[in-house]
Amino acid sequence: MNSVSPSLISPDIPTQPQVSTPLKLGIMASGSGSNFEAVAQAIQNGQLNAQIQVLIYNNPDAYAAVRADKWNIKSVLINHRDYKYRKDLDKQIVQTLRSHDVEWVIMAGWMRLATQTLIDAFPDKIINIHPSLLPSFKGVGAIEQAIEAGVKITGCTVHLVCLEMDSGKILMQAAVPVLPDDNPDTLHTRIQIQEHRILPAAIGLAAKG
Numbered sequence: 001m002n003s004v005s006p007s008l009i010s011p012d013i014p015t016q017p018q019v020s021t022p023l024k025l026g027i028m029a030s031g032s033g034s035n036f037e038a039v040a041q042a043i044q045n046g047q048l049n050a051q052i053q054v055l056i057y058n059n060p061d062a063y064a065a066v067r068a069d070k071w072n073i074k075s076v077l078i079n080h081r082d083y084k085y086r087k088d089l090d091k092q093i094v095q096t097l098r099s100h101d102v103e104w105v106i107m108a109g110w111m112r113l114a115t116q117t118l119i120d121a122f123p124d125k126i127i128n129i130h131p132s133l134l135p136s137f138k139g140v141g142a143i144e145q146a147i148e149a150g151v152k153i154t155g156c157t158v159h160l161v162c163l164e165m166d167s168g169k170i171l172m173q174a175a176v177p178v179l180p181d182d183n184p185d186t187l188h189t190r191i192q193i194q195e196h197r198i199l200p201a202a203i204g205l206a207a208k209g
């Protein structure tokens, strides 16, 4: 069996700490930050042995920064609009993550593609959550894509990040039925319930591996 094997659909989420020393996480978010908060909550509940060193956000009005304040977690705005080249944005991100002693990078609703600069700085230690059962429905609008395709089951995936978008090794998935009267908002709400379960669990599993 692989050290980090894809979990079954709707996995039982471990409630014990996965590693003996707290993981040092850097979280990256672009929007609401509910997944960021789910990780913070899992740490507080003792389900994940980790500490969040810093939140990086790229949109000045991202609600994730408000959540960080609430949790007393340092947040740093790195606005992608200030960088002409993606690799320069990622250089600044790497510098910020390193200056906060980050070991694992968690993209929790981070809506920018990673360049080789970021991937090389944290090899096999960047984790992303995506609102579909990959490899289906990559990229933006994953939930709209699922509704449009008429699938009866979709879900969410936690995976390692590689250069190709939404294509790295799958760590954990959860399935969510698509109901006949679903719209993107109702479906996203139910997907997020599962995201908040599997993201902290997958971080623990990845680190253990």
Ligand code: GAR
Pocket: 029, 030, 031, 032, 033, 034, 035, 036, 108, 109, 110, 111, 129, 130, 131, 139, 140, 142, 156, 192, 195
């Ligand atoms: C989440 O549903 C996440 O899966 C998605 O953005 C949302 C962020 O929500 N990520 C992607 O679409 C990445 N391709 P949040 O800000 O409330 O955590």
